[in-house]
Amino acid sequence: MLPQQTQHILCAAMIQRPLQPTGIPMRHDVRLLPVLVVLCIAACADSEVDGGPPGPPRPVPTPLVQIDGSSTVYPVTEAVAEEFQARRGGRVRVTVGVSGTGGGFKKFCRGETQISNASRPILEQEIQACAAAGVRYIELPVAFDALTVVVNPQNTWIDSISIEELATMWRPEAQGTVSKWSDVNPSWPGHPLRLFGPGADSGTFDYFTEATVGKAKSSRGDFTASEDDNVLVTGIANDANALGFFGLAYYSENRDRLRALAIRNGSGPAVAPSLQSVADGSYTPLSRPIFIYANADAVNRRPELREFVEFYLTHAQDLIREVGYVPLPDEAYQLALARLSRGDTGSVFEGHSEVGVRVEELLQRTPK
Amino acid sequence: MEPGTHDLRVLIGRQRLCDVLFEGLGAFMLLMSLFILAALFINLAIEGLARLQPDFFLDFPSRRAGQAGILSAWVGSVLVMLVTAAAALPVGVAAGIWLEEYAPKNWLTDVVEINVTNLAGVPSIIYGLLALGLLVHQFRLGESILTAGLTLGMMILPVVIVSTREAIRAVPQTIREAAYGLGASRWRVTRDHVLPYSVAGILTGVIIGLSRAIGETAPIITIGALTFIAFLPPAPVSAVPPFINFEWLSSPFTVLPIQMFNWISRPDPAFQSNAAAAGLVLVILTLFMNAMAIWLRYRARKRIKW
Numbered sequence: 001m002l003p004q005q006t007q008h009i010l011c012a013a014m015i016q017r018p019l020q021p022t023g024i025p026m027r028h029d030v031r032l033l034p035v036l037v038v039l040c041i042a043a044c045a046d047s048e049v050d051g052g053p054p055g056p057p058r059p060v061p062t063p064l065v066q067i068d069g070s071s072t073v074y075p076v077t078e079a080v081a082e083e084f085q086a087r088r089g090g091r092v093r094v095t096v097g098v099s100g101t102g103g104g105f106k107k108f109c110r111g112e113t114q115i116s117n118a119s120r121p122i123l124e125q126e127i128q129a130c131a132a133a134g135v136r137y138i139e140l141p142v143a144f145d146a147l148t149v150v151v152n153p154q155n156t157w158i159d160s161i162s163i164e165e166l167a168t169m170w171r172p173e174a175q176g177t178v179s180k181w182s183d184v185n186p187s188w189p190g191h192p193l194r195l196f197g198p199g200a201d202s203g204t205f206d207y208f209t210e211a212t213v214g215k216a217k218s219s220r221g222d223f224t225a226s227e228d229d230n231v232l233v234t235g236i237a238n239d240a241n242a243l244g245f246f247g248l249a250y251y252s253e254n255r256d257r258l259r260a261l262a263i264r265n266g267s268g269p270a271v272a273p274s275l276q277s278v279a280d281g282s283y284t285p286l287s288r289p290i291f292i293y294a295n296a297d298a299v300n301r302r303p304e305l306r307e308f309v310e311f312y313l314t315h316a317q318d319l320i321r322e323v324g325y326v327p328l329p330d331e332a333y334q335l336a337l338a339r340l341s342r343g344d345t346g347s348v349f350e351g352h353s354e355v356g357v358r359v360e361e362l363l364q365r366t367p368k
Numbered sequence: 369m370e371p372g373t374h375d376l377r378v379l380i381g382r383q384r385l386c387d388v389l390f391e392g393l394g395a396f397m398l399l400m401s402l403f404i405l406a407a408l409f410i411n412l413a414i415e416g417l418a419r420l421q422p423d424f425f426l427d428f429p430s431r432r433a434g435q436a437g438i439l440s441a442w443v444g445s446v447l448v449m450l451v452t453a454a455a456a457l458p459v460g461v462a463a464g465i466w467l468e469e470y471a472p473k474n475w476l477t478d479v480v481e482i483n484v485t486n487l488a489g490v491p492s493i494i495y496g497l498l499a500l501g502l503l504v505h506q507f508r509l510g511e512s513i514l515t516a517g518l519t520l521g522m523m524i525l526p527v528v529i530v531s532t533r534e535a536i537r538a539v540p541q542t543i544r545e546a547a548y549g550l551g552a553s554r555w556r557v558t559r560d561h562v563l564p565y566s567v568a569g570i571l572t573g574v575i576i577g578l579s580r581a582i583g584e585t586a587p588i589i590t591i592g593a594l595t596f597i598a599f600l601p602p603a604p605v606s607a608v609p610p611f612i613n614f615e616w617l618s619s620p621f622t623v624l625p626i627q628m629f630n631w632i633s634r635p636d637p638a639f640q641s642n643a644a645a646a647g648l649v650l651v652i653l654t655l656f657m658n659a660m661a662i663w664l665r666y667r668a669r670k671r672i673k674w
Contacts, residue, residue: 061602064620068594071633078596079431085598095620096596097511098630107592112510228633253635323431324635 069104451517464532531573
């Protein structure tokens, strides 16, 4: 790599038209000009990106907060990022990506992002990857995500469904044997049963299978899977015999085309999904907290990052309602802020998710 | 003689029928594809036209569909295309010239040629994976405009090389021979005759490559382009010395297809019309670029006088 000064001189020399001995500029060389300019750009740009030798003093760049991870958490973080940047008048830049919970943790543990969106707790493997890279993190629940089981409005035979019935429908053994509604419950009609759900890569799928069948990712394979929840909405809205599941926000926006089922857990009463039932913990086990993980060292080192996380936890409630998610109880945000100010690092889950735990309880545990 | 003429007439009649049938089939196929294109375009227009206000181009993305715009997306797309062109044009044209004018005909150049042609058919996601490993992780260029531009540059390189070669090949051999006859060196022949005559074809190839690149989503997602960006990269020109800076090259960015993709998967149906409007902008941009290619070719052809 040439020193930047030399590069500039070289570039200037290259752009100047060479003179013929007579002093008349050569006509044809003008054609090469664009090429030379491009080469100069490439040469100069190189040193810029590599960090190269220091050139003339530059203004301090605007601080950048990098966030990536789950698509489920994305709408919440996006709303917070938008509001935070607006309030700071562009003095802090925030980027939010959608790499999925797993992809987000990969970047987070490499130190490429300062905050990771996660729709499930960090897994053992990811804990080890972060530990190996020396990345310590603060685990902060930010909202609830409620899975909604929906049917077509023309479905007349069902208002609620039990977790056992969902398990019968979705477990791997059901493939090829449970193909009619009456196969699940003899009091239902003999219509064909057509199932819709998110693809196997999504955290939503993991959580649904864990909460119903009892083991994450354990499911029949013969259902219509799509990573795009709007495809599921359209599919179920057009098929009277369909049943499917996805996040509450997608149901809220499509109430006129879909009908949500109340869920019976064990001997308890049927509970319909709603902001109320999710917030007070009665819509169980199909609701779960979603998280952000903040890089602990970066939070301590960078005031704007700490401000962002504090802003997240203090303003989340209103913003979360606006994007169709369910906010945590007040107390939970207070506990989360306390955890942030104490700087407690680690996860309370010990590397595996749990079904049906109250969020206040999670926040009162000591993370390891 | 009589039956012979009759047979001939029948034969000709049959051939004419085939002609007419084939003509009809061809026209039908053309109409079909035009109809599909028009249907897609009209569908996008019906859904998205209402959103195509000036604000839409001047607003950042937002959680509220009505306030969301494509400012960061179109600026990102334009800057990425700039880097793509700057990367693919010199390398592609130089490679094309070398292969056509300089390269010896042996097994090595055969291998190079076959590989270039094959590269044109490699799925774009492969370029994304290559860029993720090489540019993002190895060279540590990050998820920047530079990375995206170089990735797409690599992707359209085969198109540029192939179209350069074809354009050069269309220059009559007699022109070269005449120039050599006057004592011109190979470089002078290439620079003063071959390149000026083939520039239209080369530009067409570059622009067609770029209009493919601008709609490309898969490789950009693979290198990890971000979805929510509510700021612009640093301006390339400034009022204080040194007037030009290249910080924008390392800036995070988003592009139109990614913004569209993000809006399509939103629960709020209002975002669907945003996505349609962004799609409309993308289609118009592509059509505009292709029109520019046609115009450039027309203009350059008019200038050539052999």
